[in-house]
Amino acid sequence: MTVRLFNTMSRKIEEFKPLVEGKVGFYSCGPTVYHYTHIGNLRSFIQNDILKRMLIENGYEVTHVMNITDVGHLTSDADSGEDKMEKGAARDNKSVFEVAKFYTDAFLKDFNDLNLIRPKHMPKATDYIQEQIDLIQQLEARGYTYKIEDDGIYYDTSKFPGYGKLTGGSLSGDRAGARVEFNNKKRNPTDFALWKFSPKNEKRQMEWDSPWGVGFPGWHTECCAMSMKLLGNHFDIHSGGEDLSRIHHNNEIAQSEPLVGAPWVNYWLHISFLIDKSGEKMSKSKGEFLGMDALRSRGFDPMAYRYLVLLSHFQAQLAFSWDALDAAATGYKNIVKRVAALLKEKSTAPVNETDFDLWHDKILGSVSDNMKTAEALVYIQEMLKSSEINTSTKLKLFEFIDKLLGLQFIDRAQKLVALESESAPTELQTLAEERIKAKNDKNWALADKIRNKIDEAGWTVIDTAQGSKLVKKV
Ligand SMILES: [Zn+2]
CATH class of the missing domain: 3.40.50.620 (HUPs)
Structure with a gap:
């Protein structure tokens, strides 16, 4: 190419x-x-x-x-x-x-x-x-x-x-x-x-x-x-x-x-530079020192920062803010969740090579053309949403995307799948049952309090038709 x-x-x-x-x-x-x-x-x-x-x-x-x-x-x-x-x-x-x-x-x-x-x-x-x-x-x-x-x-x-x-x-x-x-x-x-x-x-x-x-x-x-x-x-x-x-x-x-x-x-x-909201170059000397530790201590996956960087073109200045990073982290996680869903399908259908080549070339073509990573990310979203591409082909494309963009989508999706199948500690399960009881008693304040407690322990309560489910947060 x-x-x-x-x-x-x-x-x-x-x-x-x-x-x-x-x-x-x-x-x-x-x-x-x-x-x-x-x-x-x-x-x-x-x-x-x-x-x-x-x-x-x-x-x-x-x-x-x-x-x-x-x-x-x-x-x-x-x-x-x-x-x-x-x-x-x-x-x-x-x-x-x-x-x-x-x-x-x-x-x-x-x-x-x-x-x-x-x-x-x-x-x-x-x-x-x-x-x-x-x-x-x-x-x-x-x-x-x-x-x-x-x-x-x-x-x-x-x-x-x-x-x-x-x-x-x-x-x-x-x-x-x-x-x-x-x-x-x-x-x-x-x-x-x-x-x-x-x-x-x-x-x-x-x-x-x-x-x-x-x-x-x-x-x-x-x-x-x-x-x-x-x-x-x-x-x-x-x-x-x-x-x-x-x-x-x-x-x-x-x-x-x-x-x-x-x-x-x-x-x-x-x-180009990373700039702050006022348009000034961000550097070591101004305000809080922004290294990876500052991101890690706020719970951001380093991949969220990588994703934020790839949303902009290397020749354009990139305005950094915690909100922008937060939005990038959400965008990144949404893709990971979709890849996790593909993994869970355990599809055995063969890869469609014609579809693979078409999307491979679109994505590689964007990055080869003066490193248009943001355009490549748009193609990735389109590919994910398409109902015409089968699961095996999508997953093979993600293996290629991870090599090209280094965003570790498959790794994070595999971790997510593993976490979802992990069962919560007994004390949290007891709390979840107490929350259901509180809800049945219409004691919303207590139910919320228990939900926050579970949340602080790193788990999320999801209410389903079959009852409540505990899912570990990523
Ligand atoms: Zn030099």
Whole structure:
């Protein structure tokens, strides 16, 4: 099936053509492990996962690399200010290495809960210090670098004529004005640090020897060094959140193309922000921290968040609210209930291959066409409602849908079926009988009180013609 993607570089939707027939080299920028991962960032990881699954379903062998930034990464794209990792260590009263390990593990738990396929490689920046030094030396040999005394080695963006081409326009004006920490020793406002020297008066926990002195690499360098080491000098797709395009990715291109020629990467994908009701980007710094724990503690299935993300297009901003998540959770559960009903039918009719192919192609076609996941979800609803498709075919389609969208419909439906057949503890059954008695006595207040008690215990009372039934809540 034809795959079409919006390429940030060309600013249009293009047909995807891999460098090597049948294979895809894919790099996505990973987390900085100094804190829990915000659901806004997780949106980006979910969309990367959809991209990968869609390519796999189209028959491609995908080599996915996602880095773990466990060093440096200053508080913004600027080259001065506090170091996120060292700051996280001071806050948590841990060593930088402990902080990195703790938040990497937390990130991987979120990754699993959201059913994201693990990348083939997840390189840590601290394991690739030598590769980063090599890359800086190559740039130095070609005259792209200069040194600022007591500060670091910088990239001279005026030496690279294509600087800023990913996002277009001049980057120098807005950047210089916007950054209070602007370092006036730089030759150009857009120049960035390749290697930072450790401050003389302070001992950093993470620092390394280099040809220029003890210090640590700049953030933009790691993605170039690791992607080229693991995917080769040229690869197919590079993705990340939209906040990375203007500076981080333009800087990655500036470091790579002088060494390997253009284009370094063929397709650039950027996933839009998660925004709050007022239209502002949701981030770590504002209000209650919204990580997966905030969702879990409110009883949301991580799949509800995945479903919410897939209801929107990756290029459109997604407004998050608890109401929106609640609605997505209900929509998700409704599909699960319908799949559970299909499972309970235990149909033995054969799969109708013509129907299967028709709906398979509709659904895969939507996602292959610039990742229109919301359209695919509409087709799924239509398919479910259709009385012309038999149960076996629907269930086989759901096996495919779970591979493509990773929404675990069948898994949750199987759990639901198992829960429904589970019988309630005796004390709850006694309560249910007392409730029937209260109802017969027209003691509605008591009946309601008992219902709430059962509800709090995680069960629902359903009144049927045959009497009341207890069903475990999902
Ligand atoms: Zn990156």
